Amino acid sequence: MSLVHSLRHLDETDRTFQSESVDWALTKLRDRALDDQISSIVTTGAKVLDLGCGRGDLLARLKSEHRIHESGIEIEGEAVSEAIARGLSVTHGDIEDSLTSMGDKSWDLIILNQVITVIRDPAAILRESLRVGRQIVVTFPNFAGWRTRYQLALRGRLPVTPSLPYQWYDTPNIRLVTVKDFRNLCCQMELKILKEAFVGRATGGGFRPINAWPNLRALSALFLLTGQEKR
Amino acid sequence: MTHKHASPAARVASTDSPDSSVGQVELQFVTFDGPDHVLNLDGGGSLSPVQVAYETYGELSESKDNAILVCHALSGDAHAAGYYGHSPDEKPGWWDILIGPGKPLDTDHYFVISPNFLGSCNGTTGPTSIDPGTEQPYGLSFPFFTIRDMVEVQRWLIDHLGIDTLSAVIGGSMGGMQALQWAISYPERVRGIIPIATTSRMSAQGIALNEVGRQAILSDPKWLEGRYLKDDPPARGLAIARMIGHITYLSEESMHQKFGRRFVNGDGRSFNFSKDFQVESYLHHQGDKFVRRFDANTYLYISRAMDYFDLETDHGSLEAAFSQCLSSFLVLSFTSDWLFPAQQSAEIVRVLRKLGKEVSYCNIGSDQGHDAFLLPGHRMGDLVSGFLERLREGGAP
Numbered sequence: 001m002s003l004v005h006s007l008r009h010l011d012e013t014d015r016t017f018q019s020e021s022v023d024w025a026l027t028k029l030r031d032r033a034l035d036d037q038i039s040s041i042v043t044t045g046a047k048v049l050d051l052g053c054g055r056g057d058l059l060a061r062l063k064s065e066h067r068i069h070e071s072g073i074e075i076e077g078e079a080v081s082e083a084i085a086r087g088l089s090v091t092h093g094d095i096e097d098s099l100t101s102m103g104d105k106s107w108d109l110i111i112l113n114q115v116i117t118v119i120r121d122p123a124a125i126l127r128e129s130l131r132v133g134r135q136i137v138v139t140f141p142n143f144a145g146w147r148t149r150y151q152l153a154l155r156g157r158l159p160v161t162p163s164l165p166y167q168w169y170d171t172p173n174i175r176l177v178t179v180k181d182f183r184n185l186c187c188q189m190e191l192k193i194l195k196e197a198f199v200g201r202a203t204g205g206g207f208r209p210i211n212a213w214p215n216l217r218a219l220s221a222l223f224l225l226t227g228q229e230k231r
Numbered sequence: 232m233t234h235k236h237a238s239p240a241a242r243v244a245s246t247d248s249p250d251s252s253v254g255q256v257e258l259q260f261v262t263f264d265g266p267d268h269v270l271n272l273d274g275g276g277s278l279s280p281v282q283v284a285y286e287t288y289g290e291l292s293e294s295k296d297n298a299i300l301v302c303h304a305l306s307g308d309a310h311a312a313g314y315y316g317h318s319p320d321e322k323p324g325w326w327d328i329l330i331g332p333g334k335p336l337d338t339d340h341y342f343v344i345s346p347n348f349l350g351s352c353n354g355t356t357g358p359t360s361i362d363p364g365t366e367q368p369y370g371l372s373f374p375f376f377t378i379r380d381m382v383e384v385q386r387w388l389i390d391h392l393g394i395d396t397l398s399a400v401i402g403g404s405m406g407g408m409q410a411l412q413w414a415i416s417y418p419e420r421v422r423g424i425i426p427i428a429t430t431s432r433m434s435a436q437g438i439a440l441n442e443v444g445r446q447a448i449l450s451d452p453k454w455l456e457g458r459y460l461k462d463d464p465p466a467r468g469l470a471i472a473r474m475i476g477h478i479t480y481l482s483e484e485s486m487h488q489k490f491g492r493r494f495v496n497g498d499g500r501s502f503n504f505s506k507d508f509q510v511e512s513y514l515h516h517q518g519d520k521f522v523r524r525f526d527a528n529t530y531l532y533i534s535r536a537m538d539y540f541d542l543e544t545d546h547g548s549l550e551a552a553f554s555q556c557l558s559s560f561l562v563l564s565f566t567s568d569w570l571f572p573a574q575q576s577a578e579i580v581r582v583l584r585k586l587g588k589e590v591s592y593c594n595i596g597s598d599q600g601h602d603a604f605l606l607p608g609h610r611m612g613d614l615v616s617g618f619l620e621r622l623r624e625g626g627a628p
Contacts, residue, residue, distance in 0.1 A: 084591050085614055087617045087621040089590070091591060093577065101582075101584050102585065103587060
């Protein structure tokens, strides 16, 4: 396959993304892309707080797989109703406000699944999360993936990908971040990275794990963090 | 193919069919008397004997671990579900949407207890009861009582029924205040607390509205310093109090939808002060209906008990109030409730969170105002079901 042919094929693939308006089904897929990896981190009976838990799909899974003591915070009322109706412990409210009222190290694990790009002050949320939790797991769409690079650099369009499935005018993402940028922030904030995991797109529409060259290849990234031990 | 036509109708009917109702129910009474049952009230007085009117739905399990206590609001009574069977067009109990087989308070699983609270005029001892000392109705000689006193009498009833631990205590508005008080007074005796459309302390706005209601009664010439006769009560005053109440139970949106500016008579303005608008006619109807079933002095006392509810002041802070609680909480508010606005519930949730208590909270979308907790058309029932299921599965600490 010649380079020109390959690029033309990519262009067609990306046009199909570009032509769609917000596809919430794609967002749902994205939100579940790293659930296996998150589940592998969680220990039995842990106290887990999911910030921006939606209707509680992940919490329900972790509860059945690991018998966690679950809790969630969600701002969307309908999603909160769904989560409580399925027997989960969830409170309706703003992540920032809710964190402020919690005691130090009251959770074993805090989950920030695909939410740091939609909040005003991600660094503050990370700091607060590590105050109230022993570890935090953060997932986000990687803006440096080749799809986004290609769409912006060659086509001159804002990227629309399986992990960023929105047009510029309807995206909830107000912060964009790459794998390298996030590592950099962790370094600046002196956060210890305990684990990283990455996924790319699988043939057939799902996601598959990625090991090499994550900044270029990953659609979504996962970081498990803890505060640096104070000596 | 008649069955094809029959099936949608049958589906509609099933939401209201006899199998989802607890059926015929009976008001029961128990009298607490003797040295073990002298009620020493927060306001300084004491009462003995105390009669309690209550209803129950469903069966108490052998281990007596499936009981749910339902607390009613200001003008409510023990008749929360089912029918007395007095007349064919009888309306079911006030929370029939929530209580019954297969409903959120599922009487196939739970034994639901619904007492009339202390100081009411619907069977439990209150200002209309006969004072054994004078053999006359108490009237204004009835001692002042608080939400805490109400809960104390409910606890007597629970003891009387042989129940050690309640699965849950649930209530809306003033009933929610009782639920919160239960969590504080008897932390080890309740697994789940469901306060709905309520507050941890009556707001200035709430007290103000109560005061206007009381003044309507107090300034009725027929009130006679509370010594009116049963047959000649201060009906105007009580009706006005109820009209004010009803305004606070609705929202601007629900009033607009229900009545708009529609006239009673299609052709409009009469240019006098009779009831031109449908909203006026509705309020008068509610007022008149209330007078037939409620007592004016009782209204004064109960609204005062509501005003005095203030967990912060009782305990020094809300943190201190809830610090000993062991229950799980499901706190619910409604977006259009301006009498007990969502931020009052959110404050309760904030403090419970801070204390590390298990709490769920939803500000349920509804344009029905404060009354929403009594009405269908939103997610309240699903949330209550989910929460109770969670308690059953032992999800709570």
